[in-house]
Every structure is written in structure tokens, then in C-alpha cells.
Amino acid sequence: MGYKRVCISCRISVNRDIGSDSEREHPCPECGTPMLFLPHRFRPPQKEDKQAWNVVKFLIENGFPFQHVYKEGSDEYHKKPTDNYVPYPKNLRDAEAFVEKYKNQSLNN
Numbered sequence: 001m002g003y004k005r006v007c008i009s010c011r012i013s014v015n016r017d018i019g020s021d022s023e024r025e026h027p028c029p030e031c032g033t034p035m036l037f038l039p040h041r042f043r044p045p046q047k048e049d050k051q052a053w054n055v056v057k058f059l060i061e062n063g064f065p066f067q068h069v070y071k072e073g074s075d076e077y078h079k080k081p082t083d084n085y086v087p088y089p090k091n092l093r094d095a096e097a098f099v100e101k102y103k104n105q106s107l108n109n
């Protein structure tokens with residue numbers, strides 16, 4: 001299990017294992033601003049795919065930095081806990097609906 005370091009404005013992602021220096025800020029190699037840490041489950045889009053990166057930026061700005069988001073209802077309705085996870089949206093229209101539907105799980109609250 002590791003984390004990904006991400007720079008949204010440069011659209012780059014670097015895999016990183018949790019190590020002794022994980023607390024430190026890591027400047028982006030391209031623009032020098034501190035990179036975001038996202039969970040390993042985050043799948044970075046292709047660098048050329050600006051639309052997909054816009055979706056990522058939109059989700060993070062709205063308090064969804066790729067933490068687990070849960071469907072309505074409790075775990076007992078699902079065979080496995082992972083069945084209760086909501087997949088992250090891939091386009092902006094779905095992302096807007098996602099942010100609205102799951103706003104009570106936003107980290108911005």
C-alpha cells in the first residue's frame with residue numbers, strides 16, 4: 001500500500017511508498033508547488049487527458065480526494081464491505097451529480 005503524489009496543474013502523478021519522509025512536503029518536479037497525497041486507489045488520467053484531470057480537480061475541490069464513499073444503506077445489505085463503495089465518476093457531469101448526491105460525505109463539511 002502506498003500513496004500517490006499528484007500535481008493537478010501539471011497533470012502528473014508519482015507513486016510513493018509510505019516511508020520515513022512521508023510527512024514532508026514534496027514539491028512538484030515541474031512547477032515546485034507542494035504535491036497532493038492521494039490514496040493508492042486513485043488512477044491518474046493520461047497527462048494529455050485534460051478533461052479527466054478537470055474531473056479530478058473538481059472532486060478534490062469539493063471534498064472528495066478519493067477517500068471511500070459509501071452507497072446509501074448500511075453494510076448489511078452488501079455481501080462484502082467493498083460492495084458498498086461508490087465508484088468515482090469519470091466525467092464532469094457524473095461528478096457534479098456525485099458531489100451533490102454524496103455531499104454529506106464530503107471532507108469539506
Ligand SMILES: [Zn+2]
Nearest residue numbers: 007010028031
Ligand atoms: Zn506541478
